Amino acid sequence: MNWQSAEVLAHIDHIILSEGYGCDAQLIPGDTMPTFTSMNEKAQPDVAPELWVNSLQEPLDIAVAEGRLVIAAESLSEGGVEGWWIPQYLADAHPEIKTIEDALAHPELFPAPEDDSKGAVHNCPSGWNCQISTENLFKAFKAEDKGFVLVDTGSAAGLDGSIAKAYERKEGWLGYYWAPTSILGKYVMFKLDEGVEHDKEHWEKCTGTIDCEDPKPNAWGASKVFTVVTSQFVEKASVAMDYIKHRQWNNSTVNKLLAWMSDNQATGEEGAEFFLENNLDIWREWVSEEAAQNIKKSLNITG
Amino acid sequence: MEWLTEFPSMDKESLRALKKAIDGGFREFTRGYGESVELLFDPIKYFLIQSEHFLTNTPWPIIMGLICLISWIASRNFKIVIGTLITMVLIGYFNMWNDTMKTVSMTFVCTMLSVSMGIPIGIIMSRYNRLQRVITPILDVMQTMPSFVYLIPVVMLLGIGKVPGMLAVVIYAIPPIIRLTNLGIRLVDRDVLEAADAYGSSAWQRLRNVQIPLALPTIMAGINQTIMMALSMVVVASMIGVQGLGQPVLKAIANQYFTLGVFNGLAIVGIAIIFDRVSQAFGRRLQKHQEIVHGN
Numbered sequence: 375m376n377w378q379s380a381e382v383l384a385h386i387d388h389i390i391l392s393e394g395y396g397c398d399a400q401l402i403p404g405d406t407m408p409t410f411t412s413m414n415e416k417a418q419p420d421v422a423p424e425l426w427v428n429s430l431q432e433p434l435d436i437a438v439a440e441g442r443l444v445i446a447a448e449s450l451s452e453g454g455v456e457g458w459w460i461p462q463y464l465a466d467a468h469p470e471i472k473t474i475e476d477a478l479a480h481p482e483l484f485p486a487p488e489d490d491s492k493g494a495v496h497n498c499p500s501g502w503n504c505q506i507s508t509e510n511l512f513k514a515f516k517a518e519d520k521g522f523v524l525v526d527t528g529s530a531a532g533l534d535g536s537i538a539k540a541y542e543r544k545e546g547w548l549g550y551y552w553a554p555t556s557i558l559g560k561y562v563m564f565k566l567d568e569g570v571e572h573d574k575e576h577w578e579k580c581t582g583t584i585d586c587e588d589p590k591p592n593a594w595g596a597s598k599v600f601t602v603v604t605s606q607f608v609e610k611a612s613v614a615m616d617y618i619k620h621r622q623w624n625n626s627t628v629n630k631l632l633a634w635m636s637d638n639q640a641t642g643e644e645g646a647e648f649f650l651e652n653n654l655d656i657w658r659e660w661v662s663e664e665a666a667q668n669i670k671k672s673l674n675i676t677g
Numbered sequence: 678m679e680w681l682t683e684f685p686s687m688d689k690e691s692l693r694a695l696k697k698a699i700d701g702g703f704r705e706f707t708r709g710y711g712e713s714v715e716l717l718f719d720p721i722k723y724f725l726i727q728s729e730h731f732l733t734n735t736p737w738p739i740i741m742g743l744i745c746l747i748s749w750i751a752s753r754n755f756k757i758v759i760g761t762l763i764t765m766v767l768i769g770y771f772n773m774w775n776d777t778m779k780t781v782s783m784t785f786v787c788t789m790l791s792v793s794m795g796i797p798i799g800i801i802m803s804r805y806n807r808l809q810r811v812i813t814p815i816l817d818v819m820q821t822m823p824s825f826v827y828l829i830p831v832v833m834l835l836g837i838g839k840v841p842g843m844l845a846v847v848i849y850a851i852p853p854i855i856r857l858t859n860l861g862i863r864l865v866d867r868d869v870l871e872a873a874d875a876y877g878s879s880a881w882q883r884l885r886n887v888q889i890p891l892a893l894p895t896i897m898a899g900i901n902q903t904i905m906m907a908l909s910m911v912v913v914a915s916m917i918g919v920q921g922l923g924q925p926v927l928k929a930i931a932n933q934y935f936t937l938g939v940f941n942g943l944a945i946v947g948i949a950i951i952f953d954r955v956s957q958a959f960g961r962r963l964q965k966h967q968e969i970v971h972g973n
Contacts, residue, residue, distance in 0.1 A: 405931070407931055407932060407933055411933060487836045487837060487838045487918075488722070488726060488838055488839065499927075499931075500915070500916075500924050500925075500927035500928050500931065501927050501928035501929070501930060501931025501932050502931060505928075525837070525838075525918060526915075526918050526920060526924060527837055527917075527918050528837070528915050528916040528917050528918045528919070528923075528924065528927065529916035529917065529927070531825060531828070531829065531832070531916065531917070532832060532837045532916055532917040532918050533837075535828075535829060535832030535833055535836075535837060535917070536832065536836060536837045536918075538832075538833050539707070539711070539832065539833050539834070539835075539836050542704055542707050542708050542711070542833065543707070543708060543711055543712070638693055638697075639693055639696045639697060639700070640693075
């Protein structure tokens with residue numbers, strides 16, 4: 375997987391499976407959709423350590439029902455957090471901004487890149503599911519009437535870059551983002567309250583769909599984040615399966631790890647080693663005693 | 678004997694410190710000068726926005742007529758005009774008109790910039806061997822460096838949107854026109870130049886009346902490559918927030934909407950062919966003129 379939290383988790387899996395269980399594990403980078411499709415159609419690769427399933431609920435349900443894929447575990451215990459965020463310094467300077475409605479009352483604080491007279495809501499990258507929901511919420515909160523434009527960021531790199539630029543210059547920024555991510559570990563952001571409860575039914579019927587005629591304000595629910603494996607993998611690697619079933623961590627652990635990685639320009643592999651070296655109490659519960667010894671030996675950890 | 682099997686690399690700590698120092702330095706730079714750099718690009722931004730406004734806000738029949746008129750004036754060829762018309766109608770019919778106009782505007786501005794900067798650079802480069810030795814490796818870097826490597830700093834400096842997108846496109850599209858202008862002029866026959874000198878032509882006359890006309894076929898090939906490369910960068914540019922046909926292509930890639938991808942991809946191909954055929958026909962007419970002037 376090609377985002378940081380998934381990358382480091384994949385490296386942790388890699389170290390644990392190869393050092394702890396003596397498996398011949400290989401890492402294959404890939405985006406969500408290609409990885410899922412390849413696993414579904416070709417049963418390759420075996421494991422997707424961190425799959426955000428909101429965007430592919432339906433195909434995943436079908437694949438599970440037809441026995442091609444197996445949901446092994448919930449890898450993020452709290453699920454992912456999505457929403458509209460503003461930089462913390464802006465939230466401190468304007469304590470009255472707490473909700474999306476509050477922020478939308480101040481287009482002058484969030485100038486659009488191509489038209490200073492308007493405010494900007496930075497959209498989720500093209501083709502991601504959050505692009506649809508952000509567009510619908512943009513309509514639902516009547517942001518256009520309040521002097522806002524929806525800015526297409528194109529890719530995760532574009533979205534990250536726009537946050538980094540705003541943050542370095544202490545400019546206003548408003549847009550979609552999600553946690554756990556290194557950006558949120560590095561740049562402290564304030565999540566705006568949606569002002570309404572998560573309405574699951576309306577979300578599925580309207581907010582999350584392309585042809586939503588009349589979107590109502592809605593709140594993001596926690597995203598389910600699963601480890602998904604192929605059914606072949608379950609059959610041929612039952613020991614590894616035991617580990618994957620138990621592997622679970624929470625957002626604050628991940629945010630902290632990712633922030634350490636960004637600060638130190640660490641690769642996923644270095645991040646994984648750092649995690650294994652410093653969070654013995656967390657990962658010991660994932661693995662068998664024997665595997666734990668092997669891993670400790672290979673990384674020279676005492677204790 | 679570890680140094681034999683393992684390359685003696687910089688130790689992890691100092692490598693990390695080096696990377697951090699460079700990143701930190703760049704961050705300081707964006708903090709300090711970001712705004713002034715952004716101001717520098719304001720005229721281009723204004724131009725890009727105006728050109729897009731014009732193409733998207735003018736009623737489509739006017740734009741369509743305008744495009745056909747331009748292709749007629751440039752090519753004087755009915756086949757090309759009819760081909761253009763059919764392509765534009767198909768694009769409009771499949772509901773890609775707005776995105777296509779945004780892409781046409783972007784590509785047009787980028788090609789114009791590339792050609793107007795590239796040809797003079799190529800000409801100067803053909804005069805001085807030393808300059809050629811300096812510019813060639815720079816062009817190599819521009820063409821092979823993965824665009825995201827320089828897009829990240831550009832986005833941090835200029836934000837997302839049209840201007841960084843244009844930079845990405847121009848960096849990628851300008852090398853062929855520079856290279857081929859340089860090559861075309863260098864390939865002009867020495868005897869012909871001697872003849873021109875013998876007739877007492879000044880350096881400017883020699884360039885304008887002998888070298889450029891004789892190099893024109895090569896230069897036109899360069900323009901063709903520049904256009905093609907500018908259009909092929911549309912998708913990459915859209916990854917940093919440039920609107921147009923690239924956005925739906927990205928959407929198609931992310932969601933595996935095969936048809937959506939093919940439609941928008943074909944629209945990009947369509948406008949590439951129109952741009953190319955029109956400019957090439959124009960180039961051929963230009964060469965004919967020159968031949969008549971020379972009395973051949």
